[in-house]
Amino acid sequence: MARLDDMSGELKVLGACPLDCPDTCSWVVRVKDGKAVSLRGNPEHPYTRGALCVKVNRYLEHAEAPDRILYPMRRVGPKGSGRFERITWDEALDEISARLTAIIDEFGGEAIWPYQGTGTLGYIQGEVGESGRRLWNALGASRHDLNICARAGNDGLRLTNGTPSGMDPETFALSRLILLWGTNTLTSGHHLWKFVQDARKSGAHVVAIDPIRTRTAEQADEHLPIRPGTDAALALGLLHVVVEEGAEDRDYLENHTVGWDEFKAEIMKYPPSRVAEITGLPEESIRALGLRLARTRPTGIRATMGIQRHSGGGSAMRTIACIPGVTGDWRHPGGGVAYSTSASFPLYADTRDDLLPKPVRKLTMTRLADGLSNTGLPVKCLWVYGANPLGSTSDQNRIRRAMARDDLFTVVMEQFPTDTVDYADIVLPATTQIEHIDLHAGYGHMYLMWNEPAVSPPGECLSTTETFRRLARHMGLTEPALYDSDLELAAQLLDSDDPALAGITLDRLRKEGWARLAVADPFVPFTGGFPTPSGRLEFVSDRAEAAGLPRVAGYVPSMTARTPVSERGPYPLTLVTPASHTFLNTTFGNNAELRRRAKAPRVLVSERDAADRELTDGQTVRVFNAHGEFTAELEISDRVRPGVVAAPKGHWPKLSPGGGNVNAVVEERDADLGRGPVYHDNFVQISPA
Numbered sequence: 001m002a003r004l005d006d007m008s009g010e011l012k013v014l015g016a017c018p019l020d021c022p023d024t025c026s027w028v029v030r031v032k033d034g035k036a037v038s039l040r041g042n043p044e045h046p047y048t049r050g051a052l053c054v055k056v057n058r059y060l061e062h063a064e065a066p067d068r069i070l071y072p073m074r075r076v077g078p079k080g081s082g083r084f085e086r087i088t089w090d091e092a093l094d095e096i097s098a099r100l101t102a103i104i105d106e107f108g109g110e111a112i113w114p115y116q117g118t119g120t121l122g123y124i125q126g127e128v129g130e131s132g133r134r135l136w137n138a139l140g141a142s143r144h145d146l147n148i149c150a151r152a153g154n155d156g157l158r159l160t161n162g163t164p165s166g167m168d169p170e171t172f173a174l175s176r177l178i179l180l181w182g183t184n185t186l187t188s189g190h191h192l193w194k195f196v197q198d199a200r201k202s203g204a205h206v207v208a209i210d211p212i213r214t215r216t217a218e219q220a221d222e223h224l225p226i227r228p229g230t231d232a233a234l235a236l237g238l239l240h241v242v243v244e245e246g247a248e249d250r251d252y253l254e255n256h257t258v259g260w261d262e263f264k265a266e267i268m269k270y271p272p273s274r275v276a277e278i279t280g281l282p283e284e285s286i287r288a289l290g291l292r293l294a295r296t297r298p299t300g301i302r303a304t305m306g307i308q309r310h311s312g313g314g315s316a317m318r319t320i321a322c323i324p325g326v327t328g329d330w331r332h333p334g335g336g337v338a339y340s341t342s343a344s345f346p347l348y349a350d351t352r353d354d355l356l357p358k359p360v361r362k363l364t365m366t367r368l369a370d371g372l373s374n375t376g377l378p379v380k381c382l383w384v385y386g387a388n389p390l391g392s393t394s395d396q397n398r399i400r401r402a403m404a405r406d407d408l409f410t411v412v413m414e415q416f417p418t419d420t421v422d423y424a425d426i427v428l429p430a431t432t433q434i435e436h437i438d439l440h441a442g443y444g445h446m447y448l449m450w451n452e453p454a455v456s457p458p459g460e461c462l463s464t465t466e467t468f469r470r471l472a473r474h475m476g477l478t479e480p481a482l483y484d485s486d487l488e489l490a491a492q493l494l495d496s497d498d499p500a501l502a503g504i505t506l507d508r509l510r511k512e513g514w515a516r517l518a519v520a521d522p523f524v525p526f527t528g529g530f531p532t533p534s535g536r537l538e539f540v541s542d543r544a545e546a547a548g549l550p551r552v553a554g555y556v557p558s559m560t561a562r563t564p565v566s567e568r569g570p571y572p573l574t575l576v577t578p579a580s581h582t583f584l585n586t587t588f589g590n591n592a593e594l595r596r597r598a599k600a601p602r603v604l605v606s607e608r609d610a611a612d613r614e615l616t617d618g619q620t621v622r623v624f625n626a627h628g629e630f631t632a633e634l635e636i637s638d639r640v641r642p643g644v645v646a647a648p649k650g651h652w653p654k655l656s657p658g659g660g661n662v663n664a665v666v667e668e669r670d671a672d673l674g675r676g677p678v679y680h681d682n683f684v685q686i687s688p689a
């Protein structure tokens with residue numbers, strides 16, 4: 001908690017980075033005379049080790065930025081114009097209560113869509129704890145399915161292992177072969193790198209598998225520039241070599257897995273020669289990596305979300321997860337697969353679903369445009385918080401049209417005037433992390449983190465929980481659970497007999513700022529079996545079949561991978577749209593210095609593809625398909641393979657030339673599991689602007 005620093009007379013307040021990033025850093029805010037004077041990485045935290053990142057180094061500047069929304073506002077111009085007048089909280093809550101009551105009376109509570117995003121991952125204010133859901137339940141609102149980020153991969157891993165959780169990323173220091181697979185470590189969660197470097201000092205070989213030569217690929221010992229959406233084929237090809245070498249762990253297969261015979265038959269269909277054709281990788285590279293995999297224990301695979309933003313992405317994670325089942329790597333610390341540690345934290349927010357007056361429909365986050373166009377039971381109120389769908393969600397132009405609907409009542413709780421805010425009827429000013437209480441779990445480490453507020457909110461900003469408490473009061477709701485304080489909510493979350501929380505109390509967290517889960521160190525998962533129906537790692541799965549996938553893990557090509565150029569019509573190029581180094585999704589997209597560093601929106605194109613179109617380096621181009629277009633500066637680059645072009649996510653549409661970003665060309669189309677999005681699986685064409 002806050003403590004006085006004798007030397008300077010400043011308070012040191014411990015907090016945690018709330019952003020959707022695996023590293024969930026521990027930070028120290030120094031406060032003098034009620035004002036935050038610095039915010040730095042906590043040198044005492046074993047994962048943060050004193051460093052934040054290029055983005056969050058500017059968090060204080062962000063919280064104090066001149067464009068911060070400080071007061072409730074009512075729209076005065078047409079939807080999309082961004083013209084507002086300041087109103088009081090009472091006026092805002094009166095108007096909201098009246099509109100919600102009228103909507104519920106006429107259409108029922110399900111006409112409300114609580115569209116919560118990943119702006120903060122807190123258990124109290126954010127998406128992990130589904131902040132606000134008690135109130136939505138009391139109003140009978142539709143359920144929101146927050147599947148925009150990691151769902152397809154989560155579900156794929158669940159088929160194989162029963163859980164998305166796996167390795168403790170700190171144990172990569174013990175790996176002897178590291179595959180950084182569809183993950184841009186140095187950009188999207190750089191704290192892992194220190195553990196990778198520790199492993200290297202002991203001789204580990206590091207391979208990046210990514211269609212782009214990212215800054216991570218550049219720093220790796222080897223880079224395999226795979227064709228997007230073909231990862232499962234590569235996994236099978238590597239295992240083909242393992243089996244040829246007789247290096248499968250027969251004891252592990254026998255005692256800890258099911259379906260080996262069928263899976264082996266699947267593997268045998270993918271010799272390196274065939275895999276080379278599918279993946280576009282040289283056969284020798286596949287064979288060489290297969291040999292390394294056969295001979296190196298432990299092998300640690302860091303596979304994150306890039307792999308699964310594809311129509312076959314859930315299956316890709318499912319099949320990659322089979323690798324340690326064959327090699328027996330789960331026996332060793334430093335072996336296995338690390339995707340997300342979220343499910344290792346046994347904290348459950350009591351969302352009080354018993355308050356729902358009747359069962360309600362679920363609306364899918366990745367399908368906002370579709371959902372808003374539903375005419376059967378129309379959405380009449382869209383309530384956006386912690387999200388910027390007009391920047392981050394697929395099919396931007398359709399969303400824009402749907403949000404312009406006159407009969408849609410839109411409320412946005414925000415810190416900044418995003419493109420989404422421009423379509424709000426009422427805007428409510430939201431606190432930042434240095435102004436509210438929260439509790440966090442890392443999804444790339446094993447620590448619970450406490451965030452103590454360091455300063456008072458500026459203007460009339462309120463936290464998510466406080467906003468919903470006030471709205472409940474305004475609507476005359478009497479259910480006591482709607483009024484629990486933040487500390488009461490924290491205590492409820494930690495009230496658990498789970499051994500992983502042994503010794504972790506609210507008092508201790510507030511005092512120390514963080515606590516490692518009470519699990520072995522080094523941590524080896526699955527020593528007591530797998531949480532699957534069979535209790536074993538499942539190469540075959542009835543649940544997969546029920547989900548419409550093959551029973552045996554294998555290769556399900558993405559759309560771009562299975563469509564030959566000759567069948568792509570006017571849009572022959574494959575677009576991938578990964579993390580930007582300087583923004584976090586669209587958060588920080590309005591920061592002047594980070595925008596300067598990001599440079600204008602750009603698209604990386606191979607020399608061949610540029611030459612075919614007579615395009616030159618630095619030229620302003622249109623990247624387009626049937627759904628829309630965005631404008632970008634073309635960069636001729638050998639970082640992308642011919643046929644593939646890359647443009648980062650995160651630029652604000654309204655701050656971009658042409659008024660759109662990459663999501664103008666991303667289709668609203670489902671991945672193979674969990675209705676996940678397909679951000680790296682779209683066809684485009686490029687022409688001069």
Ligand SMILES: Nc1nc2c(c(=O)[nH]1)N[C@H]1C(S)=C(S)[C@@H](COP(=O)(O)OP(=O)(O)OC[C@H]3O[C@@H](n4cnc5c(=O)[nH]c(N)nc54)[C@H](O)[C@@H]3O)O[C@H]1N2
Nearest residue numbers: 020182183184188228229304305306578579583584585680
């Ligand atoms: N700086 C920064 N950090 C971030 C974010 C950010 O926006 N900026 N976003 C945060 C969030 S919300 C998340 S979910 C994580 C996401 O971070 P990551 O898990 O790293 O996900 P992506 O950036 O989508 O993709 C990672 C890499 O996968 C590659 N890739 C794309 N398609 C394929 C494929 O088919 N096969 C393979 N092998 N690779 C492929 C991309 O080229 C990219 O380099 O990062 C978080 N961290």
Ligand SMILES: Nc1nc2c(c(=O)[nH]1)N[C@H]1C(S)=C(S)[C@@H](COP(=O)(O)OP(=O)(O)OC[C@H]3O[C@@H](n4cnc5c(=O)[nH]c(N)nc54)[C@H](O)[C@@H]3O)O[C@H]1N2
Nearest residue numbers: 117118119149386387388392413430577585586587649679
């Ligand atoms: N093309 C493409 N698009 C992508 C991706 C991709 O790889 N490619 N990645 C996807 C991924 S992984 C994700 S997770 C999504 C993220 O998409 P969103 O969940 O929409 O996240 P952001 O775009 O960062 O917008 C979050 C907003 O929440 C606000 N905010 C932050 N903290 C708070 C708070 O405490 N209270 C309130 N009320 N607001 C707050 C921020 O100011 C910000 O405007 O984007 C997806 N979009």
Ligand code: SF4
Nearest residue numbers: 017021024025053056
């Ligand atoms: S965005 Fe990630 S790396 Fe940066 S401070 Fe937050 S948790 Fe740490």
Ligand SMILES: [Mo]
Nearest residue numbers: 020118149150
């Ligand atoms: Mo994400």
